[in-house]
Amino acid sequence: MDYFIQCAVLAAIYGILAISMDLVAGQAGLLSIAHAGFFGIGAYASAFLTLHTGCDFAVGVIAGACIAVAVSFILSLPTLRLNDDYFVIGTFAFQMILFSVLNNWTSVTRGSLGIRGIPSPTIFGCKIDTSTEFLILACCCLLFVLFVVYRITSSPFGRVLHAIREDEVFAKAHGKNTLYFKVAIFAVSAAFAALAGSLFAHDITYIDPTSFTVMDSILILSMVIIGGAGSLWGPLVGAVVLITLPEALRFIGLSSAEAANVRQIIYGSLLIIMMMFRPRGLVGKYGFNK
Amino acid sequence: MDTQWIINAIADASIYLLVAVGFGLVYRTVHFFDFSFAALLCVAPYAALGFQSIAGVKVVPAIICGTLATAITAVLLEICFFSRLRFRNASKSTSLLVSLGLFLVIRNLIASIWGDQALLLQQTDAKIGYAVLGGRMTALQMWTVFSAITIAAGVGMLLARSRLGRCIKAVGDDCGLAKVFGISEPWVIGSAYAISAISVSVAGLSLALDVGTTPNLGFRPFLFAVVAVILAGSFSVWRIVIASVLVATVQNFLLWRLGAQWQEGGIFGIFLIILVARSFNKKQLSNLKNS
Amino acid sequence: MNLRCEHLSKSFDGTRALADLSLTFPASGIVAIIGPNGAGKTTLINVLTGFLKPDAGRYFLDERELSCLPAHRIAQLGITRTFQDLRLISQVSVVENVLLARPNQKGERLLSALLRNGVAAEENQNHDEALRWLKFVGLDGVTNQLAGELSYGQQKLLTLACCLAAEAKILLLDEPVAGVHPNMVERILGLLRQLRETGKLVVFIEHDIASVRQVADLVIVMDEGKIIAQGKPSEVLERPEIIEAYVG
Numbered sequence: 032m033d034y035f036i037q038c039a040v041l042a043a044i045y046g047i048l049a050i051s052m053d054l055v056a057g058q059a060g061l062l063s064i065a066h067a068g069f070f071g072i073g074a075y076a077s078a079f080l081t082l083h084t085g086c087d088f089a090v091g092v093i094a095g096a097c098i099a100v101a102v103s104f105i106l107s108l109p110t111l112r113l114n115d116d117y118f119v120i121g122t123f124a125f126q127m128i129l130f131s132v133l134n135n136w137t138s139v140t141r142g143s144l145g146i147r148g149i150p151s152p153t154i155f156g157c158k159i160d161t162s163t164e165f166l167i168l169a170c171c172c173l174l175f176v177l178f179v180v181y182r183i184t185s186s187p188f189g190r191v192l193h194a195i196r197e198d199e200v201f202a203k204a205h206g207k208n209t210l211y212f213k214v215a216i217f218a219v220s221a222a223f224a225a226l227a228g229s230l231f232a233h234d235i236t237y238i239d240p241t242s243f244t245v246m247d248s249i250l251i252l253s254m255v256i257i258g259g260a261g262s263l264w265g266p267l268v269g270a271v272v273l274i275t276l277p278e279a280l281r282f283i284g285l286s287s288a289e290a291a292n293v294r295q296i297i298y299g300s301l302l303i304i305m306m307m308f309r310p311r312g313l314v315g316k317y318g319f320n321k
Numbered sequence: 322m323d324t325q326w327i328i329n330a331i332a333d334a335s336i337y338l339l340v341a342v343g344f345g346l347v348y349r350t351v352h353f354f355d356f357s358f359a360a361l362l363c364v365a366p367y368a369a370l371g372f373q374s375i376a377g378v379k380v381v382p383a384i385i386c387g388t389l390a391t392a393i394t395a396v397l398l399e400i401c402f403f404s405r406l407r408f409r410n411a412s413k414s415t416s417l418l419v420s421l422g423l424f425l426v427i428r429n430l431i432a433s434i435w436g437d438q439a440l441l442l443q444q445t446d447a448k449i450g451y452a453v454l455g456g457r458m459t460a461l462q463m464w465t466v467f468s469a470i471t472i473a474a475g476v477g478m479l480l481a482r483s484r485l486g487r488c489i490k491a492v493g494d495d496c497g498l499a500k501v502f503g504i505s506e507p508w509v510i511g512s513a514y515a516i517s518a519i520s521v522s523v524a525g526l527s528l529a530l531d532v533g534t535t536p537n538l539g540f541r542p543f544l545f546a547v548v549a550v551i552l553a554g555s556f557s558v559w560r561i562v563i564a565s566v567l568v569a570t571v572q573n574f575l576l577w578r579l580g581a582q583w584q585e586g587g588i589f590g591i592f593l594i595i596l597v598a599r600s601f602n603k604k605q606l607s608n609l610k611n612s
Numbered sequence: 613m614n615l616r617c618e619h620l621s622k623s624f625d626g627t628r629a630l631a632d633l634s635l636t637f638p639a640s641g642i643v644a645i646i647g648p649n650g651a652g653k654t655t656l657i658n659v660l661t662g663f664l665k666p667d668a669g670r671y672f673l674d675e676r677e678l679s680c681l682p683a684h685r686i687a688q689l690g691i692t693r694t695f696q697d698l699r700l701i702s703q704v705s706v707v708e709n710v711l712l713a714r715p716n717q718k719g720e721r722l723l724s725a726l727l728r729n730g731v732a733a734e735e736n737q738n739h740d741e742a743l744r745w746l747k748f749v750g751l752d753g754v755t756n757q758l759a760g761e762l763s764y765g766q767q768k769l770l771t772l773a774c775c776l777a778a779e780a781k782i783l784l785l786d787e788p789v790a791g792v793h794p795n796m797v798e799r800i801l802g803l804l805r806q807l808r809e810t811g812k813l814v815v816f817i818e819h820d821i822a823s824v825r826q827v828a829d830l831v832i833v834m835d836e837g838k839i840i841a842q843g844k845p846s847e848v849l850e851r852p853e854i855i856e857a858y859v860g
Contacts, residue, residue: 062414109597116354116413120551121596124589127544131586182726187711187719187735194701194712201699204661205713205778206687207720215722249421256418292433299425306419307402310411319414 036162037234042274043169044230047176049254049266051223056252057260057317058184059216060196062115064248065106065122068129069099069221071243073228075133075140078149078238088152088159088168092229096222102129103221107214126245133240145239152233159233169230173267176223181263183219192216196261196317246295253302259315268313273298326577327570328456333545334569335462335469339524340546341553341561342473343517349556350493350513353413354547356420357398358521360427362539365391365522366529367431369442380443388522395518396511398423404507407496432536439533442526465527472520477558479516489513541585545572548592554599613674613690613781614639615660615813620669622655622837629655630666631837637782642808643815644824644845647834653817654696656834657784661693662686673782688715692780694771696787696817702760706751706770709759710742713774742777749773749803765796772803783807785816789823801827821849 048070055061076098077091110121133140140146151160152168159165183189194202195209202209232238250273258269277294285293310318344358369387372378378386402423406416450457480486488509491499500506528538549568553560568588575587616636622629629652637643645653658664660671662683670679678686687693692713701709717738718724719731746752749769754762759770768788775783788804789797797820804827807814818824824831824845831848833841841848848854 062417109600110593112600113596116417117551117596117600119417120354120547121593123544124548124593124596127589128586128593131583131589135582135586179726182728183722186725186728186731187717188722188725190704190708190712191720193704197701197703198699200663200695201701202712203663203683204687204693204695204699205774206684206692206715207712208682208684212720219722249425252418252421288437289433292429295425295429296433299422299429302422303402303419303426306411306415306422307405310415319418320412 033162036166038275038278040162040166040169040230040234042271043166043173044227044234045251045254045274046173046267046270047227047230048224048251049258049270050176050180050263051220051227052251053255053260053262053266054180054183054216054220054223056255057262057266057315058189058196059192059213060317060319061111061213061217062119062252062319063122063217064119064245064252065126065129066220066224066251067243067245067247068126068133069103069224070228070231070247070251071129071133071238071240072099072102072221073225074232074238074243075146075228076225077229078146078232079139081150081152081233082146082148085150087156088154088229088233091152092226095225095229099221099225099228100218103217104214107217108210111210111213111217123245126248130240130244133243140240143239143241145237146232147237149232149236149238165234169234172226172230176226177263177267179219179223183216184263188212188215193261250298253298255312256310256319257301257305257312259312260319261311261317262315265312265315272313273301323456323577324454325456326573328453328458328462329576330566330569330573331466332458332462333573334566335466336524336528336542337546337549337568338469338473338562338565339465339520339527340542341549341565342469342476342558343520343524344543344546345550345553345556345561346476346489346513346517346520348550350489350510351403351407351416352493353416354420355403356417356543357395357423357427358517359539359543360424360431361391361395361518361521362525362528362543363431363534363536364394364427365525366442366534366538367435369526369529370435370440370534373442383442384526387526388519391522391525392515392518394427395514399511399514400507404510428536428539435536437536439535441533442529459531461527461531465523468523468527472523473558473562476516476520480556480558485509485512545569545588548588552592552595613813615671615673615691615782617656617660617671618669620656620659620666620671622652622659622664622666628652628837630659630669633669633834633837633839635832635839635842637813637815638830640808640811640813641829642804642827643813643830643832644828645815645817645832645834646819646821646824647840650836651834652837653834654786655837657693657786657815657817660686661691661784687778687780690779690781691784692775692778692782693784694768694775694786694788696790698764698767698771700759700767700770700774702758704759705756706746706759706762707739707742707755709770710745710773710777711738713777714738714741715778742773745773745777748776748806750799765792765799768792768796768800769803772800776807780812782813783815785814787817787819789818789820797823825849 052066055063073095076095080086080091080094106125110118113121134142151158159168191202191207191212195212199209254269254273255266257272259265277297280290280293305312347355365387368390369383372383372386402419403416450459488504491504492506492509496506524542525539545568549561549564553564571591572584572588575584618634620630620633647653659666662681670677673689718734724731746755749772751766751769789800801823804814828845831845832839833848833854841851841854
């Protein structure tokens with residue numbers, strides 16, 4: 032039973048990640064490969080604060096989100112001037128820089144040794160120390176994220192995001208400061224990715240930089256594409272599919288190294304199949320056809 | 322003065338040049354960043370290993386077969402995936418995402434067949450190298466530098482002097498108009514992919530012969546080659562040579578001064594600054610038509 | 613509101629699109645800009661709306677210099693435009709396109725989008741305004757259709773509705789009647805005549821001289837990045853050098 036709960040927790044965490052990625056890639060049409068970096072910032076901030084100060088889970092989340100938002104401004108303000116291809120490469124480069132910092136800033140992150148022994152989260156004095164309680168926490172965070180994303184995307188703000196995705200020149204010609212919208216949604220997306228990172232750190236209780244690489248950014252993007260970009264539920268569906276499907280590999284006798292490779296082959300194949308035959312994914316609205 | 326880092330930079334620059342020439346030629350033709358090249362880099366060494374172990378061929382014929390296998394793989398990827406996307410007028414983002422998927426599949430197929438450990442194409446003694454400019458350079462590194470210069474010059478001449486080169490430029494500038502003038506788009510793009518794959522496979526084989534091959538062999542050289550192509554700005558062989566040398570020089574300087582751990586972060590940090598600084602000087606909104 | 617430009621120049625890879633062009637537009641009325649292909653007409657609109665920065669020269673709205681302002685800021689100041697290649701959001705409905713053009717929407721600020729304080733009321737108001745302008749241009753029967761499903765002529769009307777919904781005082785229209793059926797041309801020209809009565813300034817680029825004669829109060833003739841004539845249609849369009857510039 033614990034195994035299924037753990038799968039559900041991971042699905043919720045990656046669901047939050049995928050929804051946050053969709054804000055940028057699916058709603059605003061900005062293909063970013065820096066998301067694992069924000070995920071890592073949230074994880075490390077939460078882990079560091081909790082271990083060194085024993086603070087509440089909420090404090091760790093807020094600190095991680097604030098750092099992620101600040102870093103997102105550093106990334107987005109200059110790179111959003113770049114056109115589509117170069118923006119992707121710019122985010123790629125940023126992800127490599129973030130990984131380099133996480134891997135080499137040993138005084139804070141302990142480098143490749145990672146941070147272990149991350150304690151269970153405490154919320155207003157209540158310790159969350161069973162898997163069921165953690166699942167409830169993760170689901171509450173997921174519902175919160177879904178609510179905020181729904182508010183944003185169904186508002187005039189969301190309408191302008193969709194216009195920017197389809198034709199930024201049209202949006203500018205009608206008085207929309209498109210840079211403000213893109214920077215703002217990047218910041219929100221980074222904050223949610225950091226929230227997912229905080230949950231991840233407390234769930235796995237050990238983090239190291241290898242969980243926050245370019246490959247992980249590509250995985251998150253795959254979840255958005257397979258589930259369907261530009262919709263509220265698509266990224267969540269994609270996260271559930273890509274987290275639970277490879278779990279089936281455990282039952283066919285593959286070693287963990289083989290399973291890791293097969294998992295990546297499945298991700299890559301699904302990504303290709305979706306983009307070739309169903310660019311809007313399983314339940315999405317946007318097919319990256321700009 | 323320690324000049325070994327300069328020698329290392331020249332050797333690395335030749336690898337990046339080979340990959341940049343290949344990647345850049347395809348980008349010049351089809352205008353999207355094809356990430357499958359990061360996996361194509363290791364197809365040649367693993368194909369060569371396959372020919373050695375299955376057919377029992379020696380190293381040199383295995384290398385030739387590996388190069389051909391890479392060219393065939395690249396052309397097949399173009400026929401099965403990218404040409405179909407172009408036919409459907411798919412966006413560049415779509416092609417980029419498909420190429421990411423192909424990179425994942427190819428890289429992990431290789432890993433599941435051969436494993437993640439480093440494999441050697443041939444057993445050799447430790448290489449001491451020849452004295453050059455106060456440092457040491459191995460025969461393989463010299464051969465790689467020679468190959469890079471030859472292939473880069475060859476591709477430059479191809480684009481400037483041959484009919485295929487003119488067709489590649491025509492398709493790259495305006496594919497629809499090129500077809501109206503009777504240029505066969507599948508043949509031109511397929512040829513560009515084949516030539517690019519040969520260039521990239523030479524890089525992969527050189528790396529594999531030097532340090533052994535792993536499924537992740539191609540990732541870092543590919544990323545640095547992309548940096549070089551973007552820094553070069555346009556597909557001029559001279560610009561790509563200079564950009565590759567710059568990238569390798571900065572990388573090795575950072576390695577010498579700061580250590581291995583900061584070379585990637587340093588390169589990408591400098592790259593990002595240059596990319597953004599250049600955007601302040603860019604031509605305005607090219608999607609507006611002017612009368 | 614007075615729009616004027618002084619000594620504007622713009623070149624593209626050696627080709628001079630605007631050559632030291634100075635021009636003062638009237639405060640209201642209909643102005644037609646005509647000229648052969650490559651005269652610099654669309655470049656002028658692109659510069660005046662901030663989509664291109666001039667190599668030299670400045671332009672003003674009343675006393676306020678616009679030269680350093682980004683395109684969205686110029687639009688917010690009351691200058692709106694259409695494009696030669698019809699820019700619309702084809703995957704959303706007709707009314708959503710017009711709603712996008714509405715200015716100063718509270719709901720477009722992130723915090724207001726989350727808290728929704730007063731956003732619903734403003735949205736209803738904007739919706740009513742959007743429907744009003746769609747009725748004005750004659751698209752009230754297709755408000756919920758996707759913009760991409762409209763005919764070309766209807767899409768032209770939609771771009772005009774978007775400009776009007778933006779509450780702009782100055783409309784710069786790039787070939788508003790090009791490529792449409794003569795009936796639709798009459799309809800669009802009729803709308804422009806109605807706009808004259810509202811005190812707006814409408815500047816439109818056109819190749820069809822008959823349309824220009826019908827509606828324009830002032831004609832500006834451009835060639836090779838310069839103004840070669842300006843005045844009433846009856847004066848300008850009969851000049852031999854103008855006919856020569858067009859016919860060659």
